[in-house]
Amino acid sequence: MAKAPVKPEDLMKFHFISDPQISPDGSEILFHKGVITEKNKVLNHLWLLDCHTRHSRQLTQGENGVGSGRWSPGGKEIAFVSGREKPSQQIYLLPREGGEARKLTNLPEGALNGLTWSPDGKLLAFQFRAVPHERTTAASKEREEKGLSTPPWVLEDLFYKLDGDGVFGGARHTLWVVSVETGEMREVYKGDPTGFGSFEWLPDSSGFIVAHSAHREPILHDPNDQLFFVPLEGEPEQITQWEGVTINRIAVSPDGRRIAFLGDTDPRDVWGTRNVKVYGLNRNGAELRCLSQDDYCLSVPSLSDTGAGGEPFLSWLPDSETLRVMVGWWGEAHIATVSWSEPGVKPLTFGKFVLGLGNLSQDGTKQALVHATKTTLNEVALWDGHSVQTLTDFNGPVLAELDLVEPEDQTLVTEDGSTLHFWVMQPKSAAKIPAIIEIHGGPHTQYCHAYFHEFQVLCAAGYAVVFSNPRGSKGYGEAHTRAIERNWGDKDWIDIRSLLEWLKGQSWVDPGRIGVMGGSYGGYMTNWAIGHTTDFRAAITDRCVLNWTSMAGSCDFPLNRKGYFGANAWEPHEAISHLWQQSPLSHWHKVNTPTLVIHSEGDLRCPIEQGDQAFATLKALGVKTRYVRYPASTSHGLSRTGPPDLRLHRLHQILIWWDEHLA
Secondary structure, three states: OOEEEOHHHHHHHOOEEEEEEEEOOOOOEEEEEEOOOOOOOOOOOOOEOOOOOOOEOOOOOOOEEEEEEEEEOOOOOOEEEEOOOOOOOOEEEOOOOOOOOOOOOOOOOOOEOOOEOOOOOOOEEEEEEEEOOHHHHHHHHHHHHHHHOOOOOOOOOOOOOOOOEEEEEOOOOOEEEEEEOOOOHHHHOOOOOOOOOEEEEOOOEEEEEEEEOOOOOHHHHOOOOEEEEOOOOOOOOEEEOOOHHHHHHHHHHHHOOEEEEEEOOOOOOOOOOOOOOOEEEEEOOOEEEEEOOOOEEOOOOEEEOOOOOOOOOEEOOOOEEEEEEEEEOOOOEEEEEOOOOOOOOOOOOOOOOOOEEEEEOOOOOOOEEEEOOOOOEEEEEEEEEOEEEEEEOOOOHHOOOOOOOOEEEEEEEEOOEEEEEEEOOOOOOOEEEEEEEOOOOOOOEEEEEOOOOHHHHHHHHEEEEHHHHHEEOOOHHHHHHOOOOOOOOOOOOHHHHHHHHHOOOOOOOOEEEEEEEEEOHHHHHHHHHHHOHHHHHHHHEOOOOOOOHHOOOOOOOOOOHHHOOOOOOOOOOHHHHHHOOOOOOHHHHHOOOEEEEEOOOOOOOOOHHHHHHHHHHHHHHOEEEEEEOOOOOOOOOOHHOOOOHHHHHHHHHHHHHHHHOOO
16 A cells, blocks of 8 residues: 655654653653644653563543653652643652552642652652742632733843743742652752752752752853752752852762762853763762763754654662763764763664663663654663663554655765765655755754654655754764854854755756755754855745844843853944844845744744844845744744644645745
8 A cells, every 4th residue: 555645734643752761670661652632732641661561551541641750769659740630730649550649749830840759769859830829820810800910020030931931030940848658748948049950869868969050140140050968957058169060960879979960161151062071079079070071962952843862861870880871973862871980981872763761770770761763753662781672663553654755864075174964855756856955953952863744744745855963063073063153154054055055966956946944043044044145945934043132131041141152232333243243134135035934922032023023124125925923822842842733834834835936
């Protein structure tokens, strides 16, 4: 039977697998499986997989999804978070064998994350941020009944909003514990100025090591993260006194003698151009040293629109000598180890795939994973100490019906002698075909060996899709990433321009029908491209950056730090001339490329005014344009995590634009 071409609506059939957690004895893996429902939402429930038989079963039910499923240290219970008691989130406990879940907490309306068992199994720790009383669902309903207005925000702290999280004003996550036996809750620490720091239990369950900035308003200052000892009883104690350190994730050794963290020690690197490394120190804060001295970054976001890959990972093995980490390299994401006694990164897995790392079994011999490739979505997998075994195939039957195109790896040497890694997806056609260059966001991220639905949809519609990791991307060494520091639109534009010239030279490509598109930084580079060449027939700029001077102060990270771009937007004209030259808008007097603008009103990362400026400028210049402006309920991540109906709408708008200009 002939396979069907990939269409936007196939997204609705996928299973979204995430957050694998192996049982302490290594026999079962707990994971989340999400499906898109008829009510236009992704519904996540907990499933349990037997590693030996590969049989899986659903543990939770209902119209309200669950998250953060975590095994108890003894493996007899599972804690999870659910919003089944709307509008609040609560922690529930479920027996391993299944059955009725027991509600443990009685929290007010708010945001909960970081659920973690104490090593002795008596407590659960979590971070919680309550919704201010006047902004609760009940208060909003009462105002509506009385005809009253939504109250204004009165702000003093610059960090008051975050894309995907919304506006929260001065409210902050604080650290809480709850008794597993009684449900008694108490707040144990509220010293984190942003509420997004890391915490880790001490092995004797007496308290925590917590990492966060020592500045009251970190966003105004160079990095200054410190480590703190937070006992369950008694006063917190700062245990480090260093400068210029950034900490992303921490881990305390099983013997309690050492602390490791993912981070950096360069106070100027506020945009993450340097490699994130593993650092280790003694429990008392002494003898800080780098444990991963190779040219690997241990925090490489691997991009797809189906949830492939996972967060940076750091965990000690039982010997308190070895750490497990994730390495992003040349579009791949793998398991690796770092040793306390022999610094360096040792990859354990190899191949053209992306892994998302879950926890380790109690003896450290096994690890839960998700596994994805360019033509398969996330599935549950297991590292058994020797190899990766994929244990589920939820998406196999759906993908088997689709005529997928396998992206082909290639490299080219750019005009200035650099090596560019890219992928080509070529439709089956005997005629010369149109082509689209896709540019990723970040920029300090990587396109990867994972299924990208948008690319498959475009290829099925008859367009060749070419995507790359130009300079500025992660996964190719620190020099590759830092090549665009203070100077976007230079080395990265050379790479994109070289890719364009390569495409124009291919016998199967119609050189007069090449388009360019991208989101976020990819939108920036799309804007840059059409301001510097007329070789593209059309363009799509999605959630873009157009004007650095207006964007400063308006996004969720509102300052273009002087150390990265060389100037601040409020300085005299002579000082900010470089910042303005870095803005694609300063080059748009040359633009004549038909351009579709896509943006979300709720985008706090690249605010809607950037899309507004792009559309208004193109109209003023008489350039063919269209503006797709998504509602305030959506965010910067619309194409990846937005409402399913709007994701489909976006894909269809993209197809319509290309059909009008390239077909």
